[in-house]
Amino acid sequence: MKERETRRGRIYAVIRRIPRGRVATYGQVALFAGLPGQARLVGYALAALDVDSDVPWHRVVNARGAISLPPQGHSARMQRARLEAEGVVFESDRVVLARHRWRPRGSSRGISGR
DNA sequence: GCAATGACGCTCT
DNA sequence: CAGAGCGCCATTG
Numbered sequence: 001m002k003e004r005e006t007r008r009g010r011i012y013a014v015i016r017r018i019p020r021g022r023v024a025t026y027g028q029v030a031l032f033a034g035l036p037g038q039a040r041l042v043g044y045a046l047a048a049l050d051v052d053s054d055v056p057w058h059r060v061v062n063a064r065g066a067i068s069l070p071p072q073g074h075s076a077r078m079q080r081a082r083l084e085a086e087g088v089v090f091e092s093d094r095v096v097l098a099r100h101r102w103r104p105r106g107s108s109r110g111i112s113g114r
Numbered sequence: 115g116c117a118a119t120g121a122c123g124c125t126c127t
Numbered sequence: 128c129a130g131a132g133c134g135c136c137a138t139t140g
Binding site: 025026027030037038039040041042043044045046047049057060061062063067068069070075076079 | 120121122123124
Binding site: 007035038039040041045047048 | 135
């Protein structure tokens with residue numbers, strides 16, 4: 001499990017460029033990684049992440065803005081705690097994507113700000 | 115090599 | 128707003 005990490009490496013690279021205090025959805029990461037529609041691959045890549053990874057995986061949430069990991073899970077609590085520590089606001093166990101959605105240059109797609 | 119599973123997303127009910 | 132169904136691809140048994 002080391003070769004063919006191109007796809008995974010690409011995903012990690014995208015996640016690494018997510019600014020602090022901002023969050024991105026799996027679909028977004030997949031899209032910017034060159035894998036449109038393959039949000040599952042992103043989740044799979046994160047699941048295989050090493051504890052020593054310098055990848056801010058906690059900044060990745062699902063399309064609803066909620067943490068995909070089991071709420072009672074240790075990782076889920078850590079993710080939320082870390083996000084809140086960065087200033088991310090939660091609303092009913094969901095991140096306010098309208099306010100914290102990562103917006104890389106060029107992804108305007110005609111948004112009026114919300 | 116086939117079958118089942120999984121850190122998801124979108125649409126319909 | 129919540130729940131169920133279908134699709135897409137990679138990893139594992």
